[in-house]
Amino acid sequence: MSARVKVYITAAVLVLIGLGMALYKNLVLGFPMFPGNQQAVWTIEAEVNFLASNESVVASLALPSRSPKISILQEDSASSGYGFIEETSGSMRRGVWSKRNARGQQALYYRIQVYENRSIIDVDSANVPVIEYPGFDEPLETAAISLLDQIREISANNRTFTSQLLLALNAEAPGQNVIMLRRQTKSDEDLAVLVAQLLAMEGIAARVISGLRLEDGRRRQQLSYGVEVLDGDDWEYFNLETGITGFPDRFLLWQRGGQALLEVVGGRNSSVQFSIVENYRGTRELPLNANKNEGAALIDFSIYSLPLAEQNAFKSILLVPIGALVVVIMRLLIGVKTSGTFMPILIALAFIQTTLVAGVLIFLTVVGAGLVIRSFLSRLNLLLVARISAVIIVVILIMAIFSIISSKLGIERALTVTFFPMIILAWTIERMSVLWEEDGPREVFKQGAGSLLVAVIAYLCMTNSIIEHLTFNFPELLLALLGLILVLGQYTGYRLSELRRFEPMIEHFEATEKADAGDTKTTS
Amino acid sequence: MLATPKQLRELGILGMNRRNVSMIAAKNPRHLYPLVDDKLKTKKIAEAAGIAVPRLLAVVSQERSVKDLPRILEKYRQFVVKPSNGSGGKGILVVTHHDGDNYVKSSGDQISMESIQRHVSNTLSGLYSLGGRPDVAMIEALVQFDPIFAEYSYEGVPDIRVVVYMGFPVMAMVRLATHESDGKANLHQGAVGVGIDIATGQPLRAVQHGRPVTHHPDTRHKLSDVKIPHWDRMLKLAAACYDVTGMGYLGVDIVLDQNLGPLIIELNARPGLAIQVANGIGLLPRIKRVDGLTDVLKKPDDRAEWSMREFGML
Structure with missing residues (x-):
């Protein structure tokens, strides 16, 4: 009895702390409880890496200034031991880190928070230098001239000229000239520079644009590139691949013109990587948010204080407890049989990547094919570890074949098969196959269906936008969840499935009672 | 189609959650599990306590002893090879007779000495054990099944399952294999369970x-x-298993040998709940009666007799 009381007290404390912290964040710090009425805020983190060579270091990174349709909420840089200043020249900004002496691998961080704001239409034009006409080496020069001649024929003005040039450069069956020119362009950046140079050759003012597409959960992202072309008095943005004009939505302009993104003096092997995470803030608090929350211990020690790449990882990790709760409820209260206790959670996580219907189909196909092959393996009398290793290899082969065939057929969804955890799939196949041998196919279908059912319910809960919002913004609710699970762990009542299982006993009992009653009547 | 929780409570039915928390977790100390899960250990402690079990003929625990098998097995006409940590009846090889080098399995198929050696070798390397752990092979005497059950069981061997709570036999059933259960005495695979009256050993009702x-x-x-037959002996045997294992909630599987009478073939630390269906009543009232018992009954025979007095249904 005392163990029971202990559990209840612990659970109550956990639930109170969890709910209390969440309420405090909601009421005092103004975190919204629900995702509705909210504005997406993207936090972008640039991570500069280089190997310092034991001397003084100056690292200078181009910073975004004004971007069309985007407002900057706040920005900061974090790098221990480095001095940081911002240099502005014209409309260009650069962040400069400096240190007297640095050695070994260095990591510098710059973080900026932005949100979409359609009222900002400024494309600040004047003082960005256009690309100069550099002159190509032969035979590129000839190729360029002849390409430009062709384009000039089929265009009418700067705008159509640029569109036609991009069409030609991206043609599926490119001409000789294009092939020669594109041989030099290894990256998007090279292509953007090439386009700007060709335009400069034609006497059209053009400049290279770089920026980030704002999508949630990106890690190790690189900049994407475009060109801007002067058409009359306005600069017109062109997408490099499609030739579509108009500044894209959800695009943070990072840099205009051809200056280096990163310059490092006193280091080598330098690189910049970007990660992006999306979260939601109430629309009202956005403009005044600024520094209000700083210093609140709950915020300082919240997930928001982690580097962005980790924040993204945590977004899905924080959903796992929700899956665990679903498993606990389905097992202890409903009595659904699953193959492997927590396998459904991992399957549900895979579903998040693949979308539900595609995920279920992939799962059924891989496990089905695996079971067939496993039945051959079982005739070979292999030892457990070797057998499972063999199954793992078979699973990987199935996944590869699956990907190749579906790619040939043009079914892109099926490529997401790689998101399924293959070790878990192998164990599932192994377990189901043993089950098939020992308990027959009926039990396999029962447990397989049970696992899928739990996985689908877990998936639906984990992708619910309110739950997603709560787990990420109020991770302290996990304490309440923990308390709830502790209480469920003490549940000794009947499972729903048992109400069905033992139901025939009620009938029997009532029948014998009636018979007894009948007996007593006849005897009396 | 569904019973209400209230109805089940009135019948005193033990549910899965309650079994796990109040029976298995509370009454079966974790460190004693190997005594029950490892059949060789079970057999040794049972033999030491004078509990009737099928006779252990030999144990093969090392690969190098496998080559001695022909010499060991030569003198036995019949025997059973079992993995000590096997589960679900896997890896059990039954030899009913042999002359010279020709061994005959219970199915009537012939099997060579090399095949038997390979089987033992596989057992040692863990092919049949839970989690693939290395195992030992037990060779024990073949039970001469009492023909009394022959007409009630299809292919397989019937056994008697007694649930023993804190040393008191609280419920019992006979498990009869069917064609559907593939010769296995497992209720959820379609075997027939016959509830047995604790007081008399008479059948109460049967379910499939x-x-x-x-x-x-x-x-x-x-x-x-x-x-x-031998009903009171069976219950006393089952009750005695509590003293040797220390398990408060124990399933005892008994078979009937024509010459030796009841023999314990397996103990189970997590006995299932189907026995309640076979008996048409719940376990909980009986468990409460045992919990409420103030007398201390040290001897297994006394406990079995107490159960026979208390739990009669006919």
Whole structure:
């Protein structure tokens, strides 16, 4: 009895702390409880890496200034031991880190928070230098001239000229000239520079644009590139691949013109990587948010204080407890049989990547094919570890074949098969196959269906936008969840499935009672 | 189609959650599990305590002893090879007779000495054990099944399951294999369970797939005619298993040998709940009666007798 009381007290404390912290964040710090009425805020983190060579270091990174349709909420840089200043020249900004002496691998961080704001239409034009006409080496020069001649024929003005040039450069069956020119362009950046140079050759003012597409959960992202072309008095943005004009939505302009993104003096092997995470803030608090929350211990020690790449990882990790709760409820209260206790959670996580219907189909196909092959393996009398290793290899082969065939057929969804955890799939196949041998196919279908059912319910809960919002913004609710699970762990009542299982006993009992009653009547 | 929790409570039915928390977790100390899960250990402690079990003929625990098998087995006409940590009846090889080098399995198929050696070798390397752990092979005497059950069981061997709570036999059933259960005495695979009155050893009712049946589906014999000899000996045997294992909630599986009488073949630390369906009553009232007992009954025979007095249904 005392163990029971202990559990209840612990659970109550956990639930109170969890709910209390969440309420405090909601009421005092103004975190919204629900995702509705909210504005997406993207936090972008640039991570500069280089190997310092034991001397003084100056690292200078181009910073975004004004971007069309985007407002900057706040920005900061974090790098221990480095001095940081911002240099502005014209409309260009650069962040400069400096240190007297640095050695070994260095990591510098710059973080900026932005949100979409359609009222900002400024494309600040004047003082960005256009690309100069550099002159190509032969035979590129000839190729360029002849390409430009062709384009000039089929265009009418700067705008159509640029569109036609991009069409030609991206043609599926490119001409000789294009092939020669594109041989030099290894990256998007090279292509953007090439386009700007060709335009400069034609006497059209053009400049290279770089920026980030704002999508949630990106890690190790690189900049994407475009060109801007002067058409009359306005600069017109062109997408490099499609030739579509108009500044894209959800695009943070990072840099205009051809200056280096990163310059490092006193280091080598330098690189910049970007990660992006999306979260939601109430629309009202956005403009005044600024520094209000700083210093609140709950915020300082919240997930928001982690580097962005980790924040993204945590977004899905924080959903796992929700899956665990679903498993606990389905097992202890409903009595659904699953193959492997927590396998459904991992399957549900895979579903998040693949979308539900595609995920279920992939799962059924891989496990089905695996079971067939496993039945051959079982005739070979292999030892457990070797057998499972063999199954793992078979699973990987199935996944590869699956990907190749579906790619040939043009079914892109099926490529997401790689998101399924293959070790878990192998164990599932192994377990189901043993089950098939020992308990027959009926039990396999029962447990397989049970696992899928739990996985689908877990998936639906984990992708619910309110739950997603709560787990990420109020991770302290996990304490309440923990308390709830502790209480469920003490549940000794009947499972729903048992109400069905033992139901025939009620009938029997009532029948014998009636018979007894009948007996007593006849005897009396 | 569904019973209400209230109805089940009134019948005193033990549910899965309650079994796990209040029975298995609370009454079966974790460190004692190996005594029950490892059949060799079970057999040794049972033999030491004078509990009847099928005789252990030999144990092969090392690969190098495998080559001695022909010499060891030569003198036995019949024997059973079992993995000590096997589960679900896997890896059990039954040899019913042999002359010279020709061994004959229970199915009638012939098997060579090399095949037996390979089987033992596989057992040692863990092919049949839980989690693939290395195992030992037990060679034990073949039980001479009492023909009394022959007409009630299809292919397989019937056994008697007694649930023993804190040393008191609280419920019992006979498990009869069917064609559907593939010769296995496992209720959820379609074997027939016949609830047995603790006081008399008389059948109470029979179920298959949780539904009442009156006749065996394959042999068509009337199940209410099942008679169990040596009933009090069986209960005393089952009660004694508590003293050797220390498990408060224990399933004891007993078979009936024609010459030796009841023998314990397996103990189970997590006995299932189907026994309640076979008996048509719940376990909880009986468990409460045992919990409420103030007398201390040290001797297994006394406990078995107490159960026979208390739990009679007929």
